[in-house]
Amino acid sequence: MNERLPVISLFSGAGGLDLAVEACGRTDDAAGILRVAVATDYEPQALRTLAMNFPETPTLCKDIRQTSADELLDLAGLSAGEPTLVIGGPPCTPFSKSGFWLEEKRGSLDPNASLLDEYVRVVRDTRPEAFILENVQGLTYSTHRAQFTRLLQQLEDLGYNPRAKVLLAAEYGVPQLRRRVFVVGRRDGKAFHFPPITHSGVSERDRKIDATKLPFVTAHDAIGDLLPGTPESREVVDGEYGELASEVPPGQNYLWHTDRYGGRDVFKWRSRYWTFLLRLDPDRPASTLQAQPGPWVGPFHWENVVSASGEKRARRLRVPELLRLMTFPDDFKLDGNRTDIQRQLGNAVPVQLGKVVVEALMEQLGHLDRSRRSHHQQLELGA
Template sequence: MSAAREKLSGMASTHGVAISLFSGAGGLDLGAELAGFDVRAAVERHVDASMTMEKNFLKLESPVLQQDILETSTAEILKAAGLRKGQRPDLLVGGPPCTPFSKSGFWLEWKRSGLDPDATLLQEYTRVLRESQPRAFVLENVYALTYNNKASRPALTRLLREIDEAGYDCNKGVLNAADYGVPQARPRLFIVGTPKGKPTPALPNATHGGSWERRTTGSIDKPHTTAGEALEGLVTSPEREEVLGGQYGKLLDDIPPGGNYLHYTEEKGHPNPLFKWRSRYWSFLLKLDPNKPSPTIQAQPGPNVGPFHWENRRLRVAEVKRLFTFPDEFEFVGNRASIQYQLGNSVPPLLAQRVLEQVQAVLRR
């Protein structure tokens, strides 16, 4: 066992068997382990992500079930966790793919109309919830699932109904990762629950606060952790993919930290405007401000989509890990694009830990 894996495996004392669906690289799972659970089984069809899970999660009873959840029975998952017939897990965690409800996808009419086939994966989560009957569950998703539109509203209503029919009470809310010490503004929907008649976990109170999308969020007790604070002292090597080229690459140098393509507009006073006001996505040529949390980091950004480092380059893997609160020793499998995909789809482990600590406290009572 490598020193890195030994350090990860000893990060928390454990209490409770967890099974994981739609595991990705394991951000939610790492938060569960830091809160004291053992992740014993995981289902993840992405090859590199499943290998990342196996490299870092040493308490898995068997290899990650690298297959489609639609073709995976609950009995198979429980067996993979080492649970005998009649035994139930202490915890079910998972974040079904969010593409049907993501904010960036609503420009597609068929997504707005709720016709994306991935939307059914929410029902796969509630199927396993109903059949495995864990002592608690945590479901994570994009906060756009709470939008009042014809795609999200029926999906959320159905999801909550199925949770109720499975025999569970729950609490739900949108949490901004920056309000919990993560150096990234990343709002996510969390639903936590326990069987009816049992105490239901509350969502955690914010520990940090500051400005986000022209309003103040979180707690006044401690300011948001900034990107500069997160990356301070980190020694990294240059990456081949970090140089921004093409038609717009040279424009990044003159954009101030925290700015984006709007720097080159008439409204911002540029003498030779190159773009119309609000003619691009906000993240186009977006540069990190070291004095603020990072904006949300995407899984599959376009060639000119940020955030970029204030040193006028793409972020390096070690830096993105820091901005998600993955430990430096956490090892990712795959090429640069694959690792970006895994990280961009991850729940920041620190945020997950804060949610799972609330669940753990209820179960221990």
């Protein structure tokens, strides 16, 4: 294989899409076909995480609004038209459901929404062969229709014929019911075709199972072998609702403690967010891992632990478990404390989901042959 094809990574964060790019086409006996030629983010911590895992990749810690395309191209050693891909997910805070309680979020008035325009600008000025943009599903909601429509129109005006679709991570082998919107476009104007679904199971919206697909990867499939594991600081769910959390069965949440279920009659029906006191169901994929959960926001592990006072308590997921549920490598390193790590991973793209999209694009561009896929991947795609 000749020199790997160059990629410009924007809003890189913890590097979920960067890992997907580097893994594209990698097999047991061959390296991947892509390399991240430059990665950028405005958070120093994100760049420290990237440096620990991508030591050969040039990085730039700078606000994208003050970053020219020429600066990115120079760091990557490229000229306009030479990047194979531009990838990235502009910060999703303006479009996340968790921000809807803020009026400026509901009305799409958050100034960070303009970062979508910055992404378009970099695509315009670097002229990659293709691009991949990802974001939270909330970007597609009616409250953000103006921003989303403008994004697609701007990319259309550049000739990239953008295609957008909300993907459920569990339907592509990720042990998590996380939905992300992907927008993909090609410089030659040909339409991108999203990869076929490979897995099926019960989700929060679908009770039908397609027997022709592989079953969802469950939480137990992903992290069961990590038990009993090594306890982490502040993992015990204690305090005001600690005892109630420990009594919630696997797969249930605070609704267990309403007058309609078998727990204590403490809460009113549907008076809290779904994730309040939520416990993992080992036989299903995890719910979405949140970047900044409150003290009572799950998913918590399905098994209890014994607290310092000798009482049974629920526990928070540990870092190795978070990595597995996000399909990051076990040896991936993250800078910062436990809260920092949760935020970085909660904002990231599951690596397996990104990889499926990247490989589909590389195949359609003619850069990747299915023979470069692993045997397991070929089975998943019915090759």
